[in-house]
Amino acid sequence: MNTTTARDAAPLAAYAAAARTVARCAAPGADVRAAREAVGRLLSTPDPYTDPTGPAGSPPHPDTPRRLVELARLYGNHPFTPLETARRRLGVDREAFTALLAEFARVPALRSAVTDGPAGKYWSNTVLPLEAKGVFDAVLAGRPTVPDIVALYPGPTCMFRCHFCVRVTGARYEGDRIAAGNEMFASVIDEVPTDDPYRMYVSGGLEPLTNPGLGTLVARAAARGLRLTLYTNAFALTDRTWQRQPGLWDLHAIRTSLYGLDDEEYRATTGKSGAFSRVRANLARFQQLRAALDSPMRLGFSYIVLPGRAHRLLDLVDFIAELDAAAPGRPVDFLKLREDYSGRPDGKLTLAERTELQDALRAFEERVAARVPTLDVDYGYALHSLRAGADAELIRVMPEDMRPTLHPQASVQVDLLGDVYPYRESGFPGLAGAPRYVLGRVGPDTSLAQVVETFVNGGARVEPAPGDQYFLDGFDQVVTARLNQTEADLAAGWGEARGFLR
Numbered sequence: 001m002n003t004t005t006a007r008d009a010a011p012l013a014a015y016a017a018a019a020r021t022v023a024r025c026a027a028p029g030a031d032v033r034a035a036r037e038a039v040g041r042l043l044s045t046p047d048p049y050t051d052p053t054g055p056a057g058s059p060p061h062p063d064t065p066r067r068l069v070e071l072a073r074l075y076g077n078h079p080f081t082p083l084e085t086a087r088r089r090l091g092v093d094r095e096a097f098t099a100l101l102a103e104f105a106r107v108p109a110l111r112s113a114v115t116d117g118p119a120g121k122y123w124s125n126t127v128l129p130l131e132a133k134g135v136f137d138a139v140l141a142g143r144p145t146v147p148d149i150v151a152l153y154p155g156p157t158c159m160f161r162c163h164f165c166v167r168v169t170g171a172r173y174e175g176d177r178i179a180a181g182n183e184m185f186a187s188v189i190d191e192v193p194t195d196d197p198y199r200m201y202v203s204g205g206l207e208p209l210t211n212p213g214l215g216t217l218v219a220r221a222a223a224r225g226l227r228l229t230l231y232t233n234a235f236a237l238t239d240r241t242w243q244r245q246p247g248l249w250d251l252h253a254i255r256t257s258l259y260g261l262d263d264e265e266y267r268a269t270t271g272k273s274g275a276f277s278r279v280r281a282n283l284a285r286f287q288q289l290r291a292a293l294d295s296p297m298r299l300g301f302s303y304i305v306l307p308g309r310a311h312r313l314l315d316l317v318d319f320i321a322e323l324d325a326a327a328p329g330r331p332v333d334f335l336k337l338r339e340d341y342s343g344r345p346d347g348k349l350t351l352a353e354r355t356e357l358q359d360a361l362r363a364f365e366e367r368v369a370a371r372v373p374t375l376d377v378d379y380g381y382a383l384h385s386l387r388a389g390a391d392a393e394l395i396r397v398m399p400e401d402m403r404p405t406l407h408p409q410a411s412v413q414v415d416l417l418g419d420v421y422p423y424r425e426s427g428f429p430g431l432a433g434a435p436r437y438v439l440g441r442v443g444p445d446t447s448l449a450q451v452v453e454t455f456v457n458g459g460a461r462v463e464p465a466p467g468d469q470y471f472l473d474g475f476d477q478v479v480t481a482r483l484n485q486t487e488a489d490l491a492a493g494w495g496e497a498r499g500f501l502r
Contacts, residue, residue, distance in 0.1 A: 011045075018042050022109035025069050026076025026117030028389035032069060035113075039065035042107050067092070067100055072110045075500050076117025077390060079127065080481040082488040083497060101497050114501060118390035121381045123501060126478045130410060131502050138409040139483055140490065144456040146449050149411040150192055150199060152185050153427045154214055155206030156416060159235055160259075160270035171430035172206065173416045181416035182213040186220055188414055188448050194225045198252075203231035205415070205428035210236065215245025227252035231302075233259070235275060237282040242289065253298035255336070256283065261315045280319075287327035299323075300334035300376075305383075307340075307353065310360035317367040324372060334376040338474075339383055354386065361387055381474060397477045399468050401484060404461035408439055408452045410479050418442040420451045426471040436462055437471065 018038035025035035043064070067090050074086055087097040104110050115123045130136055130148065138145045157172040173181070192199055200221060202208050209232055221228050230248075234256040242248065256279070259269040266276040283299070290297055303316055316335075324331040339357065349357065361383070368375055379387060382394045406422040413427040414420050420439040421427040428434060439460075440451035472480065482499065489498035 015042070015045065018045075019109040019112075022069075022072075022107065023112040023116060025110075026073045026113045028118065030073075032073075035069045036065040039068050039107060039110070042109065043103065064100070064103060068104055068107070068110055071100065071104060072113040072117075075119075076114045077119050079114075079119045079122045079500075080395070080485045081500075082485055082492070083494045083500065084488070084492045086500075098497070101500075111501060118385040118388040119381070121379070121384040122395075122478055125381070126475060127482050127499075128501065130479070130482075131499070135410050136482060136486060136499070139405075139407045140487060142405070142456060143409070144449075144453040145409045146191075146193055147408055147410065147412045147452060148196075148199065149201075150188065150448070151204075151411070151413040151424065151427075152188065152200065152202050152217070153204035153206070153208075153413055153415045154181065154185060154202065154211040154217065155204040155208045156181075157210050158207040158233075159210070160207070160233060160272055160275070171428065173429055177416055178211060178213065181418070182211070182217060184418045184442050185217050185414070188442060189217065189221045189224065189226070191447050191449065192226070197225050197227045198229075200226050201229045201231065203413075203424075205425075205431075207233055207236065209241060211416075212244070215247030217247070219247030219250045222247075222250035229253040229255055231255050231257065233257055233270075234279045234282050235272075237279075237286060239285065249293070249295060249297065251297050253300060253333070254286070255300050255302060255334075257302045258316075261312055261319055280322075283323055284326040287323050287330060287332075291327035291330040298333040300332065300336065302336045302338070305337065305339040305357065305360075310357045313360050313364040314367050317364065317371055320375060321371040331372060331374050334378065336378050336380065337383060338380045339386075349386075349391070354391070358386060358389075381478070394474065395477045395481045397469055397472055397480045399464040399466055401480065402464040402468060402472075403480055403483060404463050406437075406439070406455075406462060407476075407479050407483060408455060411475065412439070412448070412452070414442060414448065420448065423471040423476050424473040425476075433465060433468060434471065436465075 018041045021031070021034050021038040022042065024030050025032060070090060071086060074081055074089065083097075087094065090097065090100070092100065114120070115128070133148055135145075135148050137143075156175065156178055189200070202214070202218070208214055208230060214230075218228055218230075228251055230251050230253070232254060234254070237254070237256075258279075260266045260276060263274055263276045266279075267273050286299065289295070290299070301320070305313065320332045320335070368377060385391065408420070408422050411424070412420050412422060413424055415427045415429075418441045419427070420442060421434070421437055422439060423437060426434040426437050439455040440446065442448050442451060486499040
């Protein structure tokens, strides 16, 4: 029986409307004046959802709602701003700023404005999940922990020669390293905690499917409850591979990197003729196999939008729809869409490029809704901002911003030799400068936890050199930027308030 009367519903509706106005305040074109008024109402009105009979608060100081909205807009667009920078921007002293932070926490819609803002993916995808696990606290305190994310790089070689790849041409691991390397990987699989089943994934500087023992490793991990995603170019995802490595069916997901949408684009990128046709056939066959076996394994793609290629997004949707048709009822599950305009001096798009990409994304979303409506599209950091109408700008960590103490508590990569790397683009054989970043080597007498513990407790440092920024992928850059921000907050005496949102 519903006992809510119209009189009861009125304050709920008014409160909800004010909260929605506040939650949108960080977006481009938001009605800032309305948001300030709504914040004032929320601060002076008891929350009808949690304390409907509570006393009404006193009206806030006239400047408080304005400053709170300004904070939400700042951190919803520039998440790595140190607190001292924010305080100076608001023009208040430390006591007043401390009071503002407390008031901010009283209005959940203000937090939503930050996490739903143009830069919200930095918060929701990376920063807040790592905060919840205490990863940043461990790094800042110099406390060794098992890495939150562990990547296995088992591939001894790769069939592609991609022009964008940092791999040294021809570099590979010798075949006689594979057996010992797989024993080492098995020990890492047995060692990692299983509290988070998604803690581990398989990727690499080289193609993982070139390792003939990968299926056995996947099955071992699955038996421990670990749900691995395989990052692959899918060139070797053939019937023969499935027959020889049945353990691959224990994967949680396959994430295929697409290097084009026809043979010519693939040849220009990978140096291999006919590669796209083979990859397409392999994926269509996989669709049929997983449907026939009723396998729960997920299938998805990574696709990078390059300058001048935004119009190809419609062809991307058509390609995915073609794979859906190969196995009716088992559509492709996800797409990780990113952009790479990194050649721009300041990392920003020109007005023409921005307009072109925004138009292409709108057309892309319409085509997705029409042809592949169940596809889960993740736009990442920059494209999320662009879709919200803000400048698409990725964090750009340079050598002077890199942290000599690194962050192995957050993420490491282990290659076929057992070498442990802190950055995702550094685990390539023969890569100039990369050996300096080896934290240690996992072996018969040394566990991954011991490698991390020895590095952290020993006070080891790796001084960055020019060009080292290319070892960091997007995740590494976000983690570094967050650590630098919170360290600056701690140095400025902000203690528990460090990092703004936790």
